[in-house]
Amino acid sequence: xxxxxxxxxxxxxxxxxxxxxxxxxxxxxxxxxxxxxxxxxxxxxxxxxxxxxxxxxxxxxxxxxxxxxxxxxxxxxxxxxxxxxxxxxxxxxxxxxxxxxxxxxxxxxxxxxxxxxxxxxxxxxxxxxxxxxxxxxxxxxxxxxxxxxxxxxxxxxxxxxxxxxxxxxxxxxxxxxxxxxxxxxx
Numbered sequence: 001x002x003x004x005x006x007x008x009x010x011x012x013x014x015x016x017x018x019x020x021x022x023x024x025x026x027x028x029x030x031x032x033x034x035x036x037x038x039x040x041x042x043x044x045x046x047x048x049x050x051x052x053x054x055x056x057x058x059x060x061x062x063x064x065x066x067x068x069x070x071x072x073x074x075x076x077x078x079x080x081x082x083x084x085x086x087x088x089x090x091x092x093x094x095x096x097x098x099x100x101x102x103x104x105x106x107x108x109x110x111x112x113x114x115x116x117x118x119x120x121x122x123x124x125x126x127x128x129x130x131x132x133x134x135x136x137x138x139x140x141x142x143x144x145x146x147x148x149x150x151x152x153x154x155x156x157x158x159x160x161x162x163x164x165x166x167x168x169x170x171x172x173x174x175x176x177x178x179x180x181x182x183x184x185x186x
Contacts, residue, residue, distance in 0.1 A: 008062075042072075101148065
């Protein structure tokens with residue numbers, strides 16, 4: 001299996017999650033590429049069996065660099081209108097992960113960004129296995145970090161959050177065999 005972890009991170013929250021996923025992949029001897037999204041990134045997602053895509057939620061959506069990457073990648077793959085029903089590509093799986101501060105409305109602040117990224121995968125034919133949401137510090141706003149809807153998030157993602165990501169990744173890898181076998185029969 002070949003794995004790709006794509007992420008964008010300004011303050012380091014999303015990068016911590018990406019690095020934890022990468023650590024699990026390496027421990028499991030899985031071929032993995034860890035790549036930070038840049039403006040000029042041009043990568044073939046279909047060279048990989050499992051693709052992780054991670055970003056923070058900025059005002060409920062992924063930040064502009066991630067949106068541009070998604071738009072450019074969609075245009076490159078489509079070359080025109082994708083067939084109705086967005087048929088899935090056999091053997092291609094994805095997971096999205098999103099960090100959010102949740103100061104105002106909690107987890108809901110991250111959901112839209114995660115769904116945005118998941119829809120990108122589905123539109124190009126990658127079957128989305130899961131969406132992971134992790135609270136993260138709002139850099140530069142101490143009051144929001146301590147008194148927001150999520151409680152004190154000033155040190156998040158913390159070790160507990162990273163353990164959740166580690167466990168999610170291990171469970172995903174265990175379950176991926178089922179998805180791969182089912183995919184062959186469909």
